[in-house]
Structures are given as C-alpha cells and as structure tokens.
Amino acid sequence: MTMIPQMPKSWRLESKPHKFCPGCGHGLVLKALGEAIDELGIQDKVVFGADIGCSLLAWDFFNVDTVQTHHGRTTPVVTGVKRANPDVICIAYMGDGGGYAIGSQHLVNAAARNERITAILVNNCNYAMTGGQMAPTTLPGMKTETTPYGRDVRESGYPTQGPEMVAAITREGSYVARGTVANLKQLKGFLKKALQNQMDGNGFSFVEALSTCPTNWRTNAKDTWAFVEKEMTKFFNVGELKNPAAKEGE
Amino acid sequence: MAEKPIQGEKRVFMTGNEVVAWAALAAKAEIMYGYPITPQNEIMHYWTRLAPKFGKRFLQTEDELSAGFTTLGGVLAGRKAFTATAGPGNTLMQEPMSMAEMMRIPSVVIIQQRGGPSTATVIYSQQEVTMTTYGGNGEGLRVVYSTANHQELFDYTIKAFNTAWKYRFPTFVLGDGYQAKMRESLTIYDPEEKGLEFVPTETFLGKAPVNGVKQPVHLRNTYNTEEELYEVITRYMEEYLKVAPEIIEHREFSCEDADIVVVSHGVVSRAAKVAVQELREEGLKIGYFRPVTLRPFPAEELKKVAARAKTLLLVESAFGQMAKLVKDAIFGSTVALENLFKPGVGITSEEIVVRVKEIEKGALAK
Numbered sequence: 001m002t003m004i005p006q007m008p009k010s011w012r013l014e015s016k017p018h019k020f021c022p023g024c025g026h027g028l029v030l031k032a033l034g035e036a037i038d039e040l041g042i043q044d045k046v047v048f049g050a051d052i053g054c055s056l057l058a059w060d061f062f063n064v065d066t067v068q069t070h071h072g073r074t075t076p077v078v079t080g081v082k083r084a085n086p087d088v089i090c091i092a093y094m095g096d097g098g099g100y101a102i103g104s105q106h107l108v109n110a111a112a113r114n115e116r117i118t119a120i121l122v123n124n125c126n127y128a129m130t131g132g133q134m135a136p137t138t139l140p141g142m143k144t145e146t147t148p149y150g151r152d153v154r155e156s157g158y159p160t161q162g163p164e165m166v167a168a169i170t171r172e173g174s175y176v177a178r179g180t181v182a183n184l185k186q187l188k189g190f191l192k193k194a195l196q197n198q199m200d201g202n203g204f205s206f207v208e209a210l211s212t213c214p215t216n217w218r219t220n221a222k223d224t225w226a227f228v229e230k231e232m233t234k235f236f237n238v239g240e241l242k243n244p245a246a247k248e249g250e
Numbered sequence: 251m252a253e254k255p256i257q258g259e260k261r262v263f264m265t266g267n268e269v270v271a272w273a274a275l276a277a278k279a280e281i282m283y284g285y286p287i288t289p290q291n292e293i294m295h296y297w298t299r300l301a302p303k304f305g306k307r308f309l310q311t312e313d314e315l316s317a318g319f320t321t322l323g324g325v326l327a328g329r330k331a332f333t334a335t336a337g338p339g340n341t342l343m344q345e346p347m348s349m350a351e352m353m354r355i356p357s358v359v360i361i362q363q364r365g366g367p368s369t370a371t372v373i374y375s376q377q378e379v380t381m382t383t384y385g386g387n388g389e390g391l392r393v394v395y396s397t398a399n400h401q402e403l404f405d406y407t408i409k410a411f412n413t414a415w416k417y418r419f420p421t422f423v424l425g426d427g428y429q430a431k432m433r434e435s436l437t438i439y440d441p442e443e444k445g446l447e448f449v450p451t452e453t454f455l456g457k458a459p460v461n462g463v464k465q466p467v468h469l470r471n472t473y474n475t476e477e478e479l480y481e482v483i484t485r486y487m488e489e490y491l492k493v494a495p496e497i498i499e500h501r502e503f504s505c506e507d508a509d510i511v512v513v514s515h516g517v518v519s520r521a522a523k524v525a526v527q528e529l530r531e532e533g534l535k536i537g538y539f540r541p542v543t544l545r546p547f548p549a550e551e552l553k554k555v556a557a558r559a560k561t562l563l564l565v566e567s568a569f570g571q572m573a574k575l576v577k578d579a580i581f582g583s584t585v586a587l588e589n590l591f592k593p594g595v596g597i598t599s600e601e602i603v604v605r606v607k608e609i610e611k612g613a614l615a616k
C-alpha cells in the first residue's frame with residue numbers, strides 16, 4: 001500500500017513536492033492556509049499574492065489565482081485588486097522583511113485604512129531568501145550574516161512587534177493574531193478567522209506566523225523546534241489580539 | 251449609473267489637470283489610485299469630484315509605490331485603472347512600472363514634469379524624459395507620449411488607454427507643470443461618438459468560473475535561469491519592435507529644404523513652431539521636427555530629415571535628455587548638432603530665433 005501524504009485540495013499537485021528547504025516553516029503555514037481555504041470553500045474566489053523572499057517560491061503553490069509581486073509590494077497589489085473587485089478574497093503572503101521593513105508603510109497604511117484584505121506574515125527572524133541577514137524580527141543576541149556578533153539592541157533595536165502594532169493602529173472590524181508552526185491546528189484556526197473576517201466585510205485581517213528556517217539558522221531538527229517553541233516565544237506572544245467575531249458572538 | 255460624462259462635443263477653457271480628469275472619464279477609466287504631488291494634484295482633485303457621479307472610484311495611497319502597485323492590482327482585477335504623478339513620485343513609480351513591463355500589465359500613468367533632480371521645483375521642466383522613457387531596471391518596454399497643448403492632453407490621455415490595453419505595455423502621457431496649471435481652450439468630446447473604439451479590458455485575476463470550472467492563473471515576474479529570462483525578454487523585444495512603427499508619431503514641417511531643423515518636444519515645441527514660422531517669413535531655411543512618442547522614438551523619420559539638413563538644433567528644458575534620444579536615433583549621420591538646453595526653465599520663441607541666427611552667422615563666417 002502506498003501512502004499518499006494528506007494534501008489540501010487547494011494545493012497544486014503539479015508543483016509538489018514544494019521548493020522550500022526541508023524543515024522550512026513556509027510549507028507548514030501554507031498547509032494550514034490550504035486547509036483553511038478548503039474548509040471555507042473559497043478556492044475559486046481567492047487571489048493569492050506572494051511577496052519576494054522565500055514566499056515567492058509559493059508563486060505556483062495553490063490552485064488559486066496567484067500573482068507574485070515585488071519585495072514588500074504585495075500588500076498594495078492585492079489592495080488594488082480588492083478595491084477594483086470587492087468580491088474576491090485577497091491574501092497578501094509575505095516575510096518579516098517584506099512586511100516589517102521594506103513594505104512596512106504599506107502594512108501600516110493598509111491596516112489604518114482597514115483594507116478588506118488578509119495579510120499573512122511569516123516570521124523566521126531573518127532575511128532567508130538573501131542568505132540570512134538580520135530582519136526586523138531578529139532576536140536580541142541572535143547571530144545573522146549582518147550581525148555576526150549577535151544583534152545588539154543598542155545598535156539596531158528590539159524585534160518588531162508586528163501584530164501588536166497592527167492591533168494598536170486598527171479599530172473595530174480588524175482581526176489580528178499571532179500563530180506558530182508549532183501549533184498548526186491553532187494557526188489554521190487563526191487563518192480561517194482572518195479569512196472569514198474579510199468575507200464578512202469587517203476589515204483588515206492580519207496573522208503573523210512564527211516559522212522555521214533551519215537553513216539560515218543552521219539548526220538540526222531538534223534545535224529548530226526548540227528555537228521556535230522556546231526562544232521566539234520569549235519575544236513573541238502567541239494568541240489572538242483582536243477578533244471582532246468574538247465580541248459579537250459572545 | 252449616471253449618463254455619459256461628455257455628450258457630443260463641448261468647447262471648454264480649463265487647466266491641463268482638469269483636462270486629464272475629463273479625458274480619463276471619457277476613456278471610461280474606472281478607478282484612479284494616487285498620491286499627492288505638485289503639479290499633478292488637481293488631476294486627483296477633479297477626479298474625486300467627477301468620478302463618483304459616474305460610479306467610478308478613487309483610492310489615496312500611502313506613497314507612489316503603492317499608487318503604482320495598487321493600479322496594477324486594479325488592472326489585474328480587470329479594471330481600467332490609472333495613476334498620475336511627477337518628479338520624485340515618478341522616481342518611485344518606476345518600480346511598479348518595471349513590474350508592469352515584465353508582466354505585460356497594461357497601465358496608464360500621467361506625468362506632469364517638475365524641476366529636478368530631487369525635490370527641486372514644483373513648477374516645470376522636461377527633466378523626466380530619461381526616467382520616463384527608460385526608468386526601471388529594464389529595457390524601456392513602454393510607450394511615452396509627449397503632449398504640447400491641452401487638446402493633445404485630452405486626445406493622448408484617451409489614446410494612452412487604448413495603446414496600453416492593445417499592446418500591453420505601460421503607457422505614459424508626459425506633460426509638465428505648465429500644461430498642468432495653465433488654462434487653455436480645447437474641445438472635449440465623447441470618443442465613441444467620433445467612431446473611436448475602446449480596446450476591451452481583460453480580467454487576469456479573480457475571473458469567475460466558466461461553466462462551474464475555475465482555471466487558476468499563476469502570474470510571476472521572477473525567473474529561475476538566465477535562459478528562461480532571455481527567452482522571455484527576447485520575445486518581448488521582438489514584439490515591441492514589431493509594433494513600434496504603428497505607435498510612433500511625430501510632426502514636422504518645412505524640413506524639405508531646411509538647412510537648420512529645430513528639434514524639440516512637448517510644450518517647448520510650441521515655441522519652436524512659432525520661431526520656425528517667423529524665421530521662414532524672414533526667408534531663412536528652417537525646419538521643425540517634433541517627436542510625439544519619445545519611446546518608441548521616430549528614428550527613421552528623423553534620420554531622413556538629418557540626411558538633408560546641415561544642422562539639427564536640439565531645444566529642451568533639460569540638459570540634453572531628448573538630445574540623447576536624438577543621437578541614439580540618428581547614429582551614423584554626419585549632421586551637425588547644436589543645442590539650446592535650459593534645464594527646469596521655459597523656453598521662448600525669441601530665444602530660439604536668436605539661437606538659430608547665431609548658428610546661421612557662425613555658418614556664414616566659416
């Protein structure tokens with residue numbers, strides 16, 4: 001008997017196995033996203049935007065309309081799509097460099113305008129695609145190619161608190177959460193709620209996912225998980241920050 | 251939805267920015283994305299006043315990167331979308347427009363040139379020629395119309411939408427602060443009543459399923475190998491060069507027997523026209539040549555003129571940006587080149603007359 005791995009229906013089989021490194025968190029986030037899309041039954045209505053960064057490897061990942069854009073510019077591209085056609089369900093998929101550095105003005109302003117889109121940001125504490133430089137989310141003391149002696153917070157500050165920032169600048173209608181690839185069930189739940197929030201026309205939805213990058217972290221499987229579960233969570237609290245549905249429902 | 255923005259034909263007196271807003275309406279543009287910058291602002295001001303009356307939309311973005319990328323998103327969603335900018339905003343606009351070139355996304359950008367480099371002046375220049383024709387990290391896969399008056403601003407803004415959607419290259423209407431802010435008479439009209447057919451838009455993303463079946467598309471601008479990219483760019487360049495003769499436009503007069511031909515574009519060509527007419531009346535053999543499309547450039551047309559003339563006098567409100575295009579176009583010609591460059595400053599017909607006479611005198615002295 002051959003075992004066929006469980007794949008979400010919305011995944012595109014022709015592009016599997018996917019192109020991420022073994023042990024990469026991107027694949028896990030996209031699995032949770034695929035299942036969320038399946039469970040909501042929205043595959044035919046999704047427009048998926050992929051940023052430059054390892055996210056771009058997802059340009060042919062799903063059987064949904066996809067546009068791969070420029071580094072940091074996925075938020076405005078899908079904003080443009082959504083403004084032009086409010087019937088589609090728009091997802092902007094990006095890394096921490098794309099969302100919190102080069103494209104931070106787009107994230108901040110899309111959130112402030114309460115754009116009816118869903119932004120998903122993969123936090124892997126580094127610029128992975130370009131070979132492991134410091135990202136806004138690099139942990140204090142963490143070594144990267146551009147912080148070879150460890151991130152010095154006096155030089156380059158503390159890790160960006162993305163969901164906290166988005167929660168602070170959005171008002172009613174926005175959905176904000178931070179999940180982790182260490183708890184895929186919970187992450188899928190957050191992604192589903194984020195998409196549902198857009199479908200309900202409430203407002204901006206944002207989910208950051210704590211993710212893994214064994215290639216640039218230079219970690220084995222055990223240390224990779226330990227880093228996500230123990231180190232990253234020292235700075236990044238997992239959970240929901242804003243959920244309009246919860247208020248109404250209860 | 252309300253009726254047509256313009257019924258029949260109307261004689262009007264308005265600023266160039268207002269003209270652009272009316273032209274975009276007449277061209278059936280559906281949504282504008284934009285970020286404030288002088289001297290372009292009033293395009294947005296008029297659009298936001300007029301557009302809602304006709305069921306059209308606007309989004310004020312956080313910067314020109316966003317204005318450009320949201321415009322591309324709007325186009326991908328199947329809408330006739332456009333944006334407008336100037337100066338440092340044009341600099342930022344080059345990033346989204348390079349994506350439009352790579353992905354062949356039809357897009358229309360109105361540029362009202364201001365002084366440069368940097369913030370410089372908010373008034374006027376022709377210093378955005380190099381950037382608008384060849385900006386971005388690419389090969390200049392785009393169309394640039396340089397307008398000279400308000401009637402042309404109206405006509406070419408409408409035309410730009412058709413050019414963009416027909417050939418799928420980003421298309422720029424290159425105006426300037428003078429044209430933007432000046433009031434002038436022109437005739438606005440409903441293009442369809444004049445027999446102009448609009449090239450239909452296409453929905454690239456978010457197309458509804460056909461017979462219950464959805465065929466997802468995957469659009470990208472990144473390639474894995476050199477060969478892959480080379481193949482794509484070679485194909486795009488071939489297509490561009492093939493359609494270029496259909497797109498190229500220029501104006502010329504009195505060039506047949508001219509010793510000196512004044513070459514200029516945009517609003518400066520108005521001064522050149524007056525100067526050439528005056529000098530002709532005085533009996534001097536002077537000609538007039540004006541590229542309307544700066545990209546693709548009317549190279550063959552100018553080569554013919556250069557083959558007969560002794561001198562080309564290149565006149566522009568920049569330090570040789572059009573001149574570079576001219577030199578590239580006429581490479582191999584032995585015609586003498588003279589210039590009148592006034593970066594960021596307007597040029598009068600009197601100045602051109604004086605410059606022509608200087609050149610005449612120099613030629614006689616030899």
Ligand SMILES: Cc1ncc(C[n+]2csc(CCOP(=O)(O)OP(=O)(O)O)c2C)c(N)n1
Nearest residue numbers: 052053054071095096097098126127128129
């Ligand atoms: C304008 C621009 N600057 C720089 C780059 C180079 N670049 C490509 S990916 C990347 C970093 C990606 O990091 P992140 O967004 O965190 O995504 P990850 O690869 O970590 O998933 C950079 C800087 C680029 N493509 N475009």
Ligand code: SF4
Nearest residue numbers: 020021024054128213
């Ligand atoms: S470099 Fe890191 S983020 Fe990129 S695919 Fe490999 S493991 Fe994933």
Ligand SMILES: [Mg+2]
Nearest residue numbers: 095096126128
């Ligand atoms: Mg990253």
